[in-house]
Amino acid sequence: MTVGDMRPPFNGPRDPGDAWALGPDGTKMWGRFGSAGLLVVDRARGVLLQHRAAWSHFGGTWGIPGGARHQGEAAVDAALRESHEEAAVPADALEPLLTHVLDLGFWTYTTAVAWTVRPFEPQITDAESLELAWVPVEEVGALPLHPKFAEAWPGLKPLLGRRPALVVDAANVIGARPDGWWRDRAGAARRLLGALAAAAESGLPAGLLGLGVHTAWPHAVVVLEGQAKEALAGNDLAGDAPRLEVARAAGSGDDEIVERVRALREGGTPVTVATSDRALRERVAALGARSIGAGALREALAHP
Incomplete structure (x- = not known):
């Protein structure tokens, strides 16, 4: 999930990270230890985006698979885990490119960007997605994006095509x-x-x-x-x-x-x-x- 998600009821044990982080002004962000998401780039097909479920914060917008980091979990590991849980993204089909961090002081959101090394098809594996799609890079800006992803996208877009x-x-x-x-x-x-x-x-x-x-x-x-x-x-x-x-x-x-x-x-x-x-x-x-x-x-x- 992306920044500020609301969550459905849980029916079993969960990690301590699956909780709200509270800012000094009362702002609530999901993920006690921060959150992370994965922006997958297939240079032939575009980027993998998630059409977000209606019950989530900014439901109906497009963003990237992600969610709360577990206790002691590295941000990139969290992004890989969440993308697998939500979209069946195989970690062995990826190679890392960069990370971008939104730091609010009391909470962080890490966007991990990875290139595909072999093709795969994502699958909706839980209730957090209405749709998963490969979107050409030049068409991403035309979608109704999650506001925080929309803020990050202009800075990320020019970095996706070439490895420094x-x-x-x-x-x-x-x-x-x-x-x-x-x-x-x-x-x-x-x-x-x-x-x-x-x-x-x-x-x-x-x-x-x-x-x-x-x-x-x-x-x-x-x-x-x-x-x-x-x-x-x-x-x-x-x-x-x-x-x-x-x-x-x-x-x-x-x-x-x-x-x-x-x-x-x-x-x-x-x-x-x-x-x-x-x-x-x-x-x-x-x-x-x-x-x-x-x-x-x-x-x-x-x-x-």
Whole structure:
């Protein structure tokens, strides 16, 4: 369910999260621990929307499957659970793209956005939906939307079609901290790749990528050069990490980064380069990429 839903009577035990959160001004929002919903994007068919049951708050409008978070439940997990309960959305048919958080101080609503990796048909599995439909992105705004979804939609719409890219100047990022990396460049590169592999699962702060949402799952390209190229020998950390690509530069790492950025930008992908090298930052800026310092990336990886 979406923001501010009214609920029908319950006929059995429920989670402590299935209760009202009360704001300082008396405002009531459903979900003691906040709520979450899932915006599923099928790039061939559009987005999955729920025509909301008449008994719900703003009944008859269109929104996304969702509901109250359970006690101790992560927001994305709640969005996946609720969408499965309400629309039979299979979690294994999805890959994460971003999250958007509405924070009222006493209560939050998290919209998790995911791309489909295989087609599926949603099914109405409870009384909370009048209809479920794949709606082309350009037609969403013409529907009578739930007011809070209508507020979020203009900011979400331009982010749905392309996964942002993060290109990492591994030599510069590794060299930004004097932790003995010069004694074992391959080992230092392995540690960086391990941290990026973890971030590929959990996501990165979207502000790091210049996005006005909460969390994003970019396609990361890590450029290795010199001795660091041995980082994956016998230990392919990136092999099982989604959205993480390792590029071994044949020559200059900077030149490899510039060519990677050029190719991504020609495809229309928004690109952020992680490096503190001023000359490299100027080169990628000329291609339309933004950049962040090595320290900013290290901090984000250290505090997921």
